[in-house]
Amino acid sequence: MKTMKTIQLVTLVTLFIGLASCSNDDDNTTPLLEVESQNVSNLYAPQEGGQGQPISGQFTKFDFETGQTTTSETDWDIAFRGTSIIVNGGVSLGTTDEPERTGNAAAYITNGTMASITEVNTASLVQDAATGYAIPSGSGNGWYLYDSQAFLITPIAGKILVFKTRNGNYAKVEILSYYKDAPSNPDTTVDESRYFTFNYVYQPNESVTAF
Amino acid sequence: MKKMKKTGLITLILGILAVNFSFATNTEKVGVLILAHGGKHSSWDETVKNATEALKQNYIVEVAFGMANPTTLQDGIDKLESQGVTTIVVIPLFISSYSPIIRQNEYLFGIRNTLADPPMIMMHHGSENNTMKEEKGHSAIQGGHEHDSMPKDTLHSMSNVKKKMGLKSLNFKSEIILAKPLDAHPLVAEIIFDRISELSVNPKNETILIVAHGPNDEQDNKNWVKTIDNLADQIRTIQSEKGNKFKQIFGLTVRDDANPAIYEQAKEQLRTLVSQSGKDGDVIVIPLLLSQGGVEEGFLKRLEGLNYEWSGKTLLPHPNITKFIQISVEEALKTN
Numbered sequence: 001m002k003t004m005k006t007i008q009l010v011t012l013v014t015l016f017i018g019l020a021s022c023s024n025d026d027d028n029t030t031p032l033l034e035v036e037s038q039n040v041s042n043l044y045a046p047q048e049g050g051q052g053q054p055i056s057g058q059f060t061k062f063d064f065e066t067g068q069t070t071t072s073e074t075d076w077d078i079a080f081r082g083t084s085i086i087v088n089g090g091v092s093l094g095t096t097d098e099p100e101r102t103g104n105a106a107a108y109i110t111n112g113t114m115a116s117i118t119e120v121n122t123a124s125l126v127q128d129a130a131t132g133y134a135i136p137s138g139s140g141n142g143w144y145l146y147d148s149q150a151f152l153i154t155p156i157a158g159k160i161l162v163f164k165t166r167n168g169n170y171a172k173v174e175i176l177s178y179y180k181d182a183p184s185n186p187d188t189t190v191d192e193s194r195y196f197t198f199n200y201v202y203q204p205n206e207s208v209t210a211f
Numbered sequence: 212m213k214k215m216k217k218t219g220l221i222t223l224i225l226g227i228l229a230v231n232f233s234f235a236t237n238t239e240k241v242g243v244l245i246l247a248h249g250g251k252h253s254s255w256d257e258t259v260k261n262a263t264e265a266l267k268q269n270y271i272v273e274v275a276f277g278m279a280n281p282t283t284l285q286d287g288i289d290k291l292e293s294q295g296v297t298t299i300v301v302i303p304l305f306i307s308s309y310s311p312i313i314r315q316n317e318y319l320f321g322i323r324n325t326l327a328d329p330p331m332i333m334m335h336h337g338s339e340n341n342t343m344k345e346e347k348g349h350s351a352i353q354g355g356h357e358h359d360s361m362p363k364d365t366l367h368s369m370s371n372v373k374k375k376m377g378l379k380s381l382n383f384k385s386e387i388i389l390a391k392p393l394d395a396h397p398l399v400a401e402i403i404f405d406r407i408s409e410l411s412v413n414p415k416n417e418t419i420l421i422v423a424h425g426p427n428d429e430q431d432n433k434n435w436v437k438t439i440d441n442l443a444d445q446i447r448t449i450q451s452e453k454g455n456k457f458k459q460i461f462g463l464t465v466r467d468d469a470n471p472a473i474y475e476q477a478k479e480q481l482r483t484l485v486s487q488s489g490k491d492g493d494v495i496v497i498p499l500l501l502s503q504g505g506v507e508e509g510f511l512k513r514l515e516g517l518n519y520e521w522s523g524k525t526l527l528p529h530p531n532i533t534k535f536i537q538i539s540v541e542e543a544l545k546t547n
Contacts, residue, residue, distance in 0.1 A: 037476065113463050114480060115436045145491055157418060157487035158459055176483050184486060184516065199476070 033204040043196040045080030056096035090127025103166025107134040120209040153178040242271040242296030249276030255504030279315035305392040309434035330378040390539040398531040400445035414455040418488035423499040425464020494519040
């Protein structure tokens, strides 16, 4: 009888230790950070030259992690100058004032809405190259259309820009406007251009490809 | 002679078995319980009821309005069982499977053991049963469609009150078969295609936006959008068989009941898509709603000042919804 009780006690203790260690295992799992959805208004991206003249001027760099523009030479993910958008990955196209790529960023453009693009297609990611940017330039090639009659830059509906950040995280961007204060019907004689307004969703968990 | 007697006995036993089997089959009486949200205007409900009329030739039919409302559901079950129904096929005429309404239905009908979400006890506007009754075994609470009638803070505090309240599963003797909501059924894609065709002039120049109410939960919303994308794919296929493809088709949700930040974001995304698409072509907006009578007016408010084509026509009235119910009942009985 005493033996039985001892066995029961040992069984209970073993069960308790077993359960306790299971609990510890669970505690070691790092919880995923929440996906962040943000809006950026009036990010100014000036350029000099253009219209037949060499383009120059500093790019306005943006860091998805902080959600801020930055002048850092290394801690940036994407950068804007006029209608050009570059990534901190790959190599320079060689235009004047283009920053050196120090990270591992990449990008691609896909069709859909912010809600419908829920997974990064890593096979589609490309970096900037000497032959062209990951986000192609030119009307109808990338994120915008240029109306040569009204001199108007309009984001193309349903174009979502997907980025891999310099550190291997992911973000998706929907450009809303290229004009200051994002007017519904921009008038180029009144509204100042090269002011980006965009929505973005940043996946703060490294290598997680779902949004 | 002995052999004859043995054969006769076997025949007799088989006969009795056959009679019993036939008796069992004949005693099965099928009823259909249609579930639908219900609208502010009585016309919303009437349109749904009209779509179920043809079914009454073959089945005993009841309609229960509300958002997984135990009172109306129990009433529907009781009415069917009082008419001798032994099998009830429940047809949720809801746009998507991905919502707390559907999960609460599963709980109420005993498909789930526990509630997956905080309990919802709410009615639609104009319902005659807008109070939960204690005698039905449920706690008393006023009804009303919260997202239309209450500030969001009130909504949240009410939700907390409900969390503390119990919600019992329904009482039924019949066998219950719960069918699937509308989702991306080909019959739904056909209806939306018909709605687009009524407005379409030059498909290759037209961007189509299929706009649904949408849920609050992020994961649910992703699944809603996937479902609409599936419908969009089917519409592209139908259209490509006819020649010209539409320029683009997008599916999105307006997330009526979500918190203000999500609500505003969804609104801006809708406006942006309409505005951007309109710069380079025509825009057709199609509401993905069951019936006309309230929610679509909110869509119009969101789109104020923008150019787009709109008929406001919802899935009903359309013969495909009656077909959907009929097919769902037949499939449910077949797979049972």
